[in-house]
Amino acid sequence: MHAQKARKLAVWIRPVAVLSALSMSLTLGACGSGGGRKAEEADDGSPMTVEVFDQLANYQGRQKGWFAKLVKDKFNITLNIVAPNVAGGGNTLFDTRSAAGNLGDLVVIGSNDGQARKVVKAGLVADLTPYMKGATHLKAYQGAIDQLKGDVGRKDGIWGIPISVSDLSPTEPSEGVEPTFGPxxxxxxxxxxxxxxxxxxxxxxxxxxxxxxxxxxxxxxxxxxxxxxxxxxxxxxxxxxxxxxxxxxYAEGTGYVMSNADGSDAQSLISxxxxxxxxxxxxxxxxxxxxxxxxxxxxxxxxxxxxxxxxxxxxxxxxxxxxxxxxxxxxxxxxxxxxxxxxxxxxxxxxxAQPNGTSTFIGVGGKAKNKARLVRFIDWLYSPEGIQASGSQTNGAAGLKGLTWKVEGGRPVLTDFGVKALAGEKVNVPGEYGGGGYSDGASQLNVNTVLNKGTDPSTKVPYNYQMWDSxxxxxxxxxxxxxxxxxxxxxxxxxxxxxxxxxxxxPGASYSTPKESSVISTTRGQVKTAVVNACWQAVFAKDDDGFDSVWSTMVKNVEGLGFQKVYQVDMDNTKSLFKARKAIEKQYADRK
CATH class of the missing domain: 3.40.190 (D-Maltodextrin-Binding Protein; domain 2)
Structure with a gap:
């Protein structure tokens, strides 16, 4: 169920979109830090186990079942997922693997708090420019790619592809049939x-x-x-x-600042x-x-x-x-x-909808072999087939055409198997598709590459099967x-x-919070403990006076810990976020 949290609750600060076409430079000259542009040895197409460092995944180990077979048949790749969410320890796994100089062959990572800059500067992700020939499905996402360049502090190179990109207006709701929140x-x-x-x-x-x-x-x-x-x-x-x-x-947003949708109000969480x-x-x-x-x-x-x-x-x-x-x-x-x-x-x-993607992106490890094949795999994840096959069924991904859905009478419909599988029933996949339980064999990447409210060019209706007329x-x-x-x-x-x-x-603006100082980070940790404890104590107080006493005591305590310094950082980030929202609205309006 934590996968649902990652998809539904932790994506408020990083938006998405789809702008113009990708420049496909094939320059192979050396490039200094950040993975370089050296030509690699020819890929002989042999079987390849790909280690995926995935900050969104809630599963660790080898991908199984029908999705594993699909990826194996198409790319001769076996995915082995390394998941910090499962391993625990916060950023410990990231720090350990970074220190060793190799995060993984594929990297799914957020760009908030300076992590993207760090992985690029350290050469932990590669510049994908030499490997983009034939990546036809990524051509639409130049805006998102350019946004990521800014996040990593580079003017050149292609350092990854943001997820949840969309060609919808940033003022168009991203949800399909149900809102994220509601009574x-x-x-x-x-x-x-x-x-x-x-x-x-x-x-x-x-x-x-x-x-x-x-x-x-x-x-x-x-x-x-x-x-x-x-x-x-x-x-x-x-x-x-x-x-x-x-x-x-009001959305959960930048630290201890609560801000509303139109940017007219930003207030302290503890007010x-x-x-x-x-x-x-x-x-x-x-x-x-x-x-x-x-x-x-x-x-x-x-x-x-x-x-x-x-x-x-x-x-x-x-x-x-x-x-x-x-x-x-x-x-x-x-x-x-x-x-x-x-x-x-x-x-x-x-x-x-987020024209320039969320704060999370997919990149290729700096030390990975067969980078061109890995880029072809990423490109496929952004194709109509890849979007449906790799996306979350909770978010409306229909799965694999022929297995869970088909086109009938000119419109997409779920198969009898798909009705049961997507409803969460325990059903076994036919052997020709890899066998095993359907849910067990679904993609464990926990990545939705393209907003599924967008239109599938092959069906002319949204990817999200919940929005199909059928x-x-x-x-x-x-x-x-x-x-x-x-x-x-x-x-x-x-x-x-x-x-x-x-x-x-x-508005679906793309924004990354900058890395904060160690002093602010330490203070934030102390404040967090006090605030969380006070929240629960206040909720279970016996009367109004008890509630007020708990809260006022906590406010006094965190003020002494340095809350105002943390709050000022969060307010500065909120103001930057508001500017980003206005900018993406203007950008989309000018584009139209």
């Missing part, structure tokens, strides 16, 4: 208590209380709760606290009157009303997810939590499941029909939000 509730219980109107966030609490009471009455269980929280994604603050501000256009503390007060009130799962302080995401699957939790911050866990076809036909309710004053934060036509279950009747006939959540003007689109 998703068990719609069947919302229906049972009479579809009460919710004017503000705080008005949601009595509605959740009625729903919880009704659910306990219907099921005879006392362990049904409106809300359930978890700790294992906490970083600079309690991660759950960032979700409710997103209902009002007693700020949007983040408002969220904590909401949780505290809910806790005092008996609406919060008492296991919240000790459970992890996976434990909490299982409770959603069992129908024990009634509210979800994200569609890919509640809906993914509970909205089975059987439940939907019975009219049960999570759907978004509408809060009168909400404006859901929505990530804009899939939208299936939204006729009892749950879908009842929700649609209360949402003006909208077929999807994004359609409703767009029509009702309840989206706050954050």
């Amino acid at each position: 998703f509730v068990r719609w069947d219980y919302y229906k049972e208590v009479g579809y009460p109107r919710v004017s503000t966030l705080e008005d949601l609490l009595p509605v959740l209380k009625k729903m919880q009471d009704r659910a306990r009455q219907d099921t005879g269980r006392s362990d049904v709760y409106a809300l359930s929280l978890f700790k294992d994604w906490d970083d600079q603050a309690m991660q759950n606290g960032f979700q409710l501000p997103a209902f009002y256009g 007693p009157d700020g949007v983040y503390v408002r969220a904590l007060k909401f949780f505290n009130k809910a806790q005092r009303m008996g609406l919060v799962d008492p296991d919240s302080t000790t459970q992890n995401y996976d434990t909490m997810f299982s409770k959603y699957q069992q129908g024990k939790i009634l509210f979800s911050f994200w569609p890919w939590l509640g809906q993914a866990a509970y909205n089975t076809e059987t439940h939907r036909k019975e009219g049960k499941g999570f759907m978004m309710l509408s809060i009168d004053d909400m404006k859901i934060a929505s990530k804009g 899939e939208l036509d299936k939204r006729t279950t009892a749950l879908d029909r009842d929700w649609q009747a209360h949402m003006g006939g909208a077929r999807t959540t994004m359609e409703y939000l767009a029509k009702s003007g309840k989206l706050a689109v954050i």
Whole structure:
């Protein structure tokens, strides 16, 4: 489930796009640091095990199953993934391998905090310029490649390809049928208590209380709760606290600064009157009303997810939590499941399409052999087939044509196998495609190279299968029909939000935070510990006075630790981010 976090929650600062054509220089002269431009020995096409240093991966070891067979058949490559997320230790693995002079043959790495500059300067990634001949699918991404040059402090060379690139406007929502965030509730219980109107966030609490009471009455269980929280994604603050501000256009962003979509407000995360503390007060009130799962302080995401699957939790911050866990076809036909309710004053934060890619890019290791073959593999990842085969099914990637989907009557449709596989059922892949379980054999790179809301040139419809008419036509279950009747006939959540003007689109700007000093980094670590602890203590305070006491004590404590210096760094970065957003909007407007 941590893969979902990487895809859905940690991509706010780095956007994407697709601009003009790539200059295909074949110069082979020497180039100094950064991997050089020396010609390599001819590739004889023999089998090759490729070590992938992948900061996004949540799996370590050899790629298995149908994706492994596909890559082997096309490139005679076996992927062996090295994942810091699995190995643990934060940046320890990066530092260790960097010191050894070899990150890997392929590198998936972020450019924030100066890492990109470091790997280029140290020659840990190669200049791809000599190997770009025939990389036809990368031609569209010159803008993204140029952006990366700036991030690494170079005026020449091709140092990698940013991921999540798009040819959509930076003010176009990047999501397909569901937003990243939203107030998703068990719609069947919302229906049972009479579809009460919710004017503000705080008005949601009595509605959740009625729903919880009704659910306990219907099921005879006392362990049904409106809300359930978890700790294992906490970083600079309690991660759950960032979700409710997103209902009002504020995204988790640059450190201890909360900023809104249009750039009109940037405020301290710890401000007693700020949007983040408002969220904590909401949780505290809910806790005092008996609406919060008492296991919240000790459970992890996976434990909490299982409770959603069992129908024990009634509210979800994200569609890919509640809906993914509970909205089975059987439940939907019975009219049960999570759907978004509408809060009168909400404006859901929505990530804009990112013309120049996110902060993460794919590069080739400086010491890798057969670099031209590796570039051909990267190019394929950006092809229609590669986008669908390597992308996340959670994000709408349809998988392998012929296995999970096909074209029928001139439009793409899922195969019977694909319907089951993409719904998460345990199905075995036919031997001709590699055998094994479908999910086990899916790409473990955890990389979406191109925003899948974009149009597949081979089908003339979005890559995202959830947006295909053949899939939208299936939204006729009892749950879908009842929700649609209360949402003006909208077929999807994004359609409703767009029509009702309840989206706050954050322009898709590409921005990398610069490397901060060791003093700021050390201070940030101390502040983080104090803030996270205070968040949880405040949420579980017994009354308003207890909440205020916990928070004021923490604020005084972190001020003494040097919070203002950290906050100033974050505010400077936020201002730079706002400038980047304005710049990409202007760039796209001028392009049109």
